[in-house]
Amino acid sequence: MEEKKIWLSPPHLGGNELKYIQDAFDTNWVSQYGSNIDSFERTLENYLGNNSFVTALSSGTAAIHLALRLLNVQEGDFVLCQSFTFVASANPILYQKAIPVFVDSESTTWNICPNALEDAIKYCLKQGKKPKAIITVSLYGMPFMVDEILEISQKYEIPIIEDSAEALGSKYKNKPCGNFGDLSIISFNGNKIITTSGGGILISRDQESKNQILYFATQAKENQDYYSHSEVGYNYRMSNISAGIGRGQLEVLEDRIIKRRENHRFYRDIFEKYEEINLFEEPNEDFFSNYWLNTITFEKKDSKITKEKLKQVFSESNIETRYLWKPMHLQVLFEKYKFFGSNVCGILFDKGLCLPSGTNLTDGDKDKIKNILINLKD
Numbered sequence: 059m060e061e062k063k064i065w066l067s068p069p070h071l072g073g074n075e076l077k078y079i080q081d082a083f084d085t086n087w088v089s090q091y092g093s094n095i096d097s098f099e100r101t102l103e104n105y106l107g108n109n110s111f112v113t114a115l116s117s118g119t120a121a122i123h124l125a126l127r128l129l130n131v132q133e134g135d136f137v138l139c140q141s142f143t144f145v146a147s148a149n150p151i152l153y154q155k156a157i158p159v160f161v162d163s164e165s166t167t168w169n170i171c172p173n174a175l176e177d178a179i180k181y182c183l184k185q186g187k188k189p190k191a192i193i194t195v196s197l198y199g200m201p202f203m204v205d206e207i208l209e210i211s212q213k214y215e216i217p218i219i220e221d222s223a224e225a226l227g228s229k230y231k232n233k234p235c236g237n238f239g240d241l242s243i244i245s246f247n248g249n250k251i252i253t254t255s256g257g258g259i260l261i262s263r264d265q266e267s268k269n270q271i272l273y274f275a276t277q278a279k280e281n282q283d284y285y286s287h288s289e290v291g292y293n294y295r296m297s298n299i300s301a302g303i304g305r306g307q308l309e310v311l312e313d314r315i316i317k318r319r320e321n322h323r324f325y326r327d328i329f330e331k332y333e334e335i336n337l338f339e340e341p342n343e344d345f346f347s348n349y350w351l352n353t354i355t356f357e358k359k360d361s362k363i364t365k366e367k368l369k370q371v372f373s374e375s376n377i378e379t380r381y382l383w384k385p386m387h388l389q390v391l392f393e394k395y396k397f398f399g400s401n402v403c404g405i406l407f408d409k410g411l412c413l414p415s416g417t418n419l420t421d422g423d424k425d426k427i428k429n430i431l432i433n434l435k436d
């Protein structure tokens with residue numbers, strides 16, 4: 059018999075999603091308008107706090123693209139971007155025909171390194187062009203070094219686009235991720251901590267920029283009796299059906315964060331006993347991670363357990379694992395662009411692995427994972 063597959067981070071429905079979809083059908087709001095969208099946006103605004111204006115969009119990638127658009131990023135402009143990330147952080151830079159400049163990670167949070175960032179900024183200034191934006195990422199749910207990076211952003215007056223695609227529920231100094239950018243994004247793709255089946259939000263800091271985002275997300279339609287356009291726009295709004303799923307998912311968000319953090323403790327108990335394997339953890343009390351994915355690094359080159367071996371052993375038991383994100387500066391797509399740093403993220407990529415971290419992992423699944431890891435050690 060085929061063993062049940064254990065996935066890295068599958069969707070986990072809460073129970074009320076269908077009810078909200080039914081509402082949309084009952085009221086015939088099966089479009090990009092309706093009460094699910096309104097409620098989804100409002101609930102997120104309350105969750106994120108004060109200064110957050112939320113626009114629901116078709117994806118996190120669309121949100122990053124509109125963020126660049128709002129900051130007027132154009133052909134030939136420099137945009138600084140964390141190299142260690144999923145390609146969706148950087149693709150929208152190319153949509154705008156701008157020039158990505160990639161920045162290394164520091165080894166504490168695995169996110170954008172303040173020193174390398176400053177080197178990159180100085181390089182751009184030397185070329186006679188101030189970068190239009192800094193794209194920071196909170197990878198695997200770990201917040202970046204917020205204070206240090208915000209200070210650099212202020213010093214050089216370069217706005218931050220905070221890619222918190224993976225970090226809903228994470229906090230820095232008690233403030234939720236999604237608060238740290240001039241514009242911030244969160245993804246609700248199927249593999250994230252909660253999902254709308256596919257979707258994202260763009261968070262801005264005032265009503266005026268929210269209006270602008272809505273305008274660009276709905277084909278840049280001007281307020282006339284006929285269809286009037288003078289700028290290029292996009293069809294990027296979230297549907298009221300997807301927002302219904304999101305509404306149901308927001309009801310269980312707190313529970314999902316607790317479960318992900320429980321998964322982390324499960325792995326911590328196992329890896330405490332390994333000298334050669336490190337579980338990636340919060341560096342100190344300022345950082346609160348949703349532990350979207352648990353990741354380990356293999357710290358001994360000559361160890362008999364390698365990431366390839368572990369991946370294969372898990373795969374034989376129908377358990378999914380993944381290597382870490384391959385940095386953008388090592389991708390063929392971006393090989394002609396500049397990179398600043400000492401390849402901290404390339405080394406992490408070489409020695410790291412992501413482990414199953416879904417909130418629907420059962421005790422049975424955990425036993426299976428634990429037995430494999432313990433047998434491997436002996």
Ligand SMILES: *Cc1c(COP(=O)(O)O)cnc(C)c1O
Pocket residue numbers: 117118119120143144146147195221223224245246247256257258
């Ligand atoms: C998932 C993800 C995105 C893109 O979000 P989509 O909703 O899938 O478009 C962007 N950045 C990072 C770091 C992600 O993990």
